[in-house]
Amino acid sequence: MSHIVGTILSLAGFIALCLAMPRHQRDLLGRALSEGGVCALRLTGFCLLGLSFLQATWSLGWAYGVISWLGYMSLAAWILILLISWRTQRA
Amino acid sequence: MKAGLRQSMAWLHTWTELLLGWLLFAMFLTGTAAYFNDEITRWMQPEIEGEADPIDSAIGAAAYLREKAPNSPSWFITPTSERQVVTNVFWRPAPSDEGGGRGRSATLDGQGTEVELRDTRGGNFLYRFHFDLHYMPVIWARYLVGVAAMFMLIAILSGVVTHKKIFADFFMLRFGKGQRSWLDAHNVTAVMALPFHLMITYTGLVTLATLYMPWAIAANYADSGTYFEALFPQDAMEATGVAAPLTPLRPVLEDALSYWPDGHLGTAQVSNPGDTAARIMVFRSPGDTVGTRAERLVFDGVSGALLSTPPARGAARETESVMVGLHAGRFAGPALRWLYFLSGVGGTIMVGSGLVLWTVKRRQKLEDPDRPHFGFRLVERLNVATVAGLPAAVAGYFIANWLLPLDLEARAEWEIHCLFILWGASLVWAVGRPVKRAWVEVMAAGACLYAAVPLVNALTTSRHLLASLTKGDWVFAGFDLSMLFFAVLIGLAARRLALHRPRERTPRVRGAKPAEALS
Amino acid sequence: MARAAVSGRQSAIVRWLAVWQVILRTIAATGGNYLLTSLIAGVMARLLPFAPSEASMTATLSCFLVFALLAMWVFAARSVLRVYVLMAGWSALLGVILWLSLRAWGRL
Structure with a gap:
């Protein structure tokens, strides 16, 4: 269960970071976001990644937590990359 | 020729990758498969299935060894576990035995009867190939693998310096765009699992560190044996030659398990069975803790009394144990094991796409x-x-x-x-x-x-x-x-x-x- | 025509120098680097204020990072001469420290 929560948190964090980039805004949203929006997204993204780290270490202990967190980030990045390439292929 | 730090790093990155890329690819591939070492072996030996209690199977194995190798100086019993359905036993033959000093091994079922299994190295071959390669002396293979791992570490670090736009290129995978796609595949797999790659490369070097860099030990110890004795005390005793029956294993193993709440049984080593100087060393399962140098309890082999508990470890030793454990991933449960595997696949793709990228880039020039x-x-x-x-x-x-x-x-x-x-x-x-x-x-x-x-x-x-x-x-x-x-x-x-x-x-x-x- | 020949020869010399640069740097980044890293590891193992086994282990664990960073420095440094002079200097210094320490306290 905590693996799923951790992966979802990482995925959400990566999505936020990804949307903070102009190129992805153009590809996925079709418009550019304001300076403030970008800043907020970036902050949210890093906070979510941090949250996923805290969640992992809190529920799994220090050693297991850190290594699991690395795994969540890999998995989340894989999912996101596949999502993005699927979206942009269709577009 | 050196226009700047970034350029020289790019050059270094490209050439280190190419020179040992093929070996690294093979190491990544087999190493990734080795995370499912036990499962692959099980699949490759379909004759046996079912589950057996670890304690029962260890006792059965001891009975088998008592009959087969009563005079052996030491037995090693690795009982069934969550991931393994057979018991592996290994023993050193007594010096008087025919055939001399080479160790023997056997595969037993949960009751301690030898099982007829097809002759295969199973997943273990992929695991050993990962660092011993094949068709060549092991020691040469390990040096070669060490050089490749060192190149990998340098390639990763110089790669970080090279890719200035590393985070801008993050999440950018454009399929079917020729060179761009290869560069993207390489960057994306490299960047997103960068912490994993750094971890796996560094800890991989650490697993064979004393082979590659024996000088830090040589600086303090005239004989490296003293050093290893200080780190891993053996506690085995000289046989006295006076016979004494071996204590029943069940109480000893149950004692050991009660010492580790929710722990599992790892390998049990019996030295001098049937002698008054018998010792039983029970190791905790490597699946229980991240650190790989498993905790060990020593019991008297005649009275069954607990003689010594695991000594406290120094910080450096504990770090090494955890590093090697992180590399091997034996502690990982199913979910985490799959994450390891996925990260490994990512690493394999990273090396492979890097190799292809080398030719794609150069073809145009x-x-x-x-x-x-x-x-x-x-x-x-x-x-x-x-x-x-x-x-x-x-x-x-x-x-x-x-x-x-x-x-x-x-x-x-x-x-x-x-x-x-x-x-x-x-x-x-x-x-x-x-x-x-x-x-x-x-x-x-x-x-x-x-x-x-x-x-x-x-x-x-x-x-x-x-x-x-x-x-x-x-x-x-x-x-x-x-x-x-x-x-x-x-x-x-x-x-x-x-x-x-x-x-x-x-x-x-x-x-x-x-x-x-x-x- | 003549100018083309001269510039051709010049570019040949430049290429030849570049090749030598790479060879010399590669030697420094492998052999020289291993020597220096070993000495650093040895001196660390002697001088770190831990138990001998712990100090040896710490030195062994960290030497790979040292080696990688030194290799990167070798290729990034401005001139080959500088690389060789600094490497030889540090190796000599650390060698002397190690030798003195071994003479004074011996090994286990």
Whole structure:
């Protein structure tokens, strides 16, 4: 269960970071976001990644937590990359 | 020639990657598979199934050894566990025994009877190939692997310096765009698992650190044996020669388990069984803790009394234990093990795409891209044989396990020969065919081989995919499904490559514009 | 015509120098680097204020990072001469420290 929560948190964090980039805004949203929006997204993204780290270490202990967190980030990045390439292929 | 730090790092990155890229690819591939070492072995020995209690199987194994090797100086018993359905025993024969000092081993079932299993190295071969390679002295292989790992570390660190736009390129995977796609695949797999790659490379070096860098030990110890004795005290005693019956194992093992709340049993070592100086050393299962140098309890082999508990470890020693544990991932449960595996696959793709990128980048700069020079062609062909050929050869290893006759002499070795024969065949094929055709064909062959694995399983055993799915046998079902997954993945890649039409590039003919050259 | 020949020869010399640069740097980044890293590891193992086994272990664990960073420095440094002078200097210094320490306290 905590693996799923951790992966979802990482995925959400990566999505936020990804949307903070102009190129992805153009590809996925079709418009550019304001300076403030970008800043907020970036902050949210890093906070979510941090949250996923805290969640992992809190529920799994220090050693297991850190290594699991690395795994969540890999998995989340894989999912996101596949999502993005699927979206942009269709577009 | 050195225009700046970034440029020199880019140069270093490219060449370190190329020089040992093929070896690194093989190491990544087999190392990734080795995360499922036990499961692969189980799949490759379909004769045995079912579960057995670890304590019962250890007791059965001790009974077997008491009969088989009563005078042995030491027995090693690795009982069944969550991941393993057989008990492995190993013993050193008594000096008086025929055949001399080479250790013997046997595979037992949960009751301690020897089981007839097909002769195979199973997943263990892939695990050992990861750092011992094959067909060469182990020590040379380990140095070679160490050099490759060091190159990898340098390639990662210099890669970080090179990719200034590393985070801008994050999440950028553009399929079917020629060079861009390869660069993207390389960057994306590299960046997103960067912490994993750094961790796995560094901890990999640490696993064989004392071989590569013995000087820090030599600086303090005249004899490295003293150092290892300080770190791993042996506690074995000289045999007295006075016979005394070995204490029953069950109370000892139950004692050990009560010492580790929710712990599991690892290997048990019995030294001088049947002697007054008998000792029983019980190791905790490496699946219990991240650190790999498992905790150990020492019991008196005659009275069964607990003699010593694991000594407190220094910080450096604990760090080393955790680093090696992180590399091997033996502590990982199923979910985390799959994450390890996925990260490993990512690493394999990273190295492979880096190798391909090398040729893709250079092809455009060639004087005449249609007729490249020898070195370029060599790199190109070796890339096909390694990146497309090796995965196919591994599938061939699995198939050989099912198809080779069971009574074949040196059967286990022949399975391995099959892997290398297939790998060699893919190289011959790559040399003999136009390079793009070779890519498509070797990959297509690989996809067919992976698809054939569950098929051959269904034809030759009763443990086919449907049966294992209905029985809930997740080791077998998982293995077959993974094979099908890889078949689809490689097949799709081959199809993509076959359909890919490169954009018309303007040929670099000096003095003539393309249009004129054509007309 | 003549100018082309001269510049051709010049570019040949430049290429030749570049090749030598790479060879010399590669030697420094492998052999020289291993020597220096070993000495650093040895001196660390002697001088770190831990128990001998712990100090040896710490030195062994960290030497790979040292080696990688030194290798990167070798290729990034401005001139080959500088690389060789600094490497030889540090090796000599650390060698002397190690030798003195071994003479004074011996090994286990």
